[in-house]
Amino acid sequence: MENTWLAHAKRLQAIASTGLHFCKDDFDRERLEEIAHIANSMLAQLGNVPVERITGLVSDFAKRYSTPMLDVRGAVIEGDRILLVRELTDGCWALPGGYADIGLSAAENIVKEIREEAGLTVTARALYSVTHKAKGLYKPDTRDFYKLYFLCERIDQAQPVAGFETTDVGFFSLDDLPPLSRGRTIESDLEAAFAFHRGETTHTLFD
Template sequence: MESTWLAQAKRLQALASTALHFCKNEFDREHLEEIAQIAHSMLAQLGNVPLESITGLVSDFAQRYSTPLIDVRGAVIEGDRILLVREATDGCWALPGGFADVGLSAAENVIKEIHEEAGLTVTAQALYSVTHKAKGLYTPDVRDFYKLYFLCERTYQSAPTAGLETTDVGFFRLDELPPLSRGRTIESDLEAAFAFHRGEITQTLFD
């Protein structure tokens, strides 16, 4: 779970972004821009990254009402193993998925991501978890995410293959997991997928 300071800095940034989007008064805008700069600086210090990195992550700052980003992930379970992909960016493993694209439903997005990252054609069977990233044990992030996890099934058998953003792909048991890309996937995401798959959980988990 992220620290209180990080949560408050992100909230301050979001409030400044939304207020600047709707602001019509130049006097108020000047003060809001100063608040935004303070929030950006706080996030840069908390993340130990250059200020430019923070502003680059929020390229739509003050362009719309500020809302969380959407990350979709798909769990393909076969026997006692679950599909994971190795991320090119950090060399660690995660459930296939990523940012949801505009114009596609959440289920269509996860189907697309699994095909692009693991080379498999699947159907989305159920939404088993909706998680606020900031409340989980993920690597802290200056951005705010809702993470949607789907249980998926292969439509036909074919060998999984890595895509442009992944370097490897495979099926793993829970007791033999490789190092996880913890900004994307943590153990509880995989445990919940197996529990839902086995029928031990029948309703979507949420926080």
């Protein structure tokens, strides 16, 4: 669960962004720009980073109605082991996935991500979890995300191979996990995948 002040700062930033997109009055625009500056300063202080880094993360600021970003992740389970990839950015491990690309469905996106990050051709069998990142035990993020988790199955016998954004790939059991990239994947994501795979859970989890 994210820090209350982080949640407030993100909400203020979103309100300012949406307000500036629709704003027609110069005086209101000035007030909204001040709110945006305060929000960005708070986020920079909370993250201990320059304010320019915060503003750079929101490339569509004031260009549309502000909504959460979308992250898709895929679980491929074989026996008692689950597929993980080692991230190039932090050297830790996660379920394959990433930002959803425009023009593809959520399921098509995760099929593409697993092919690019792990070299496997899969089909998306079920959506087992939809999570608001801010409400989970993930590493805090100044951006807001919905995370969609799919249970996937291999449709070929290719050997896993790392892609451009990953440095390694492998299957791991729950009792022998490598260090997780905690902004992307946490233990409960993997446990939920196994529960769905085994039929212990039959409905999509959401918060």
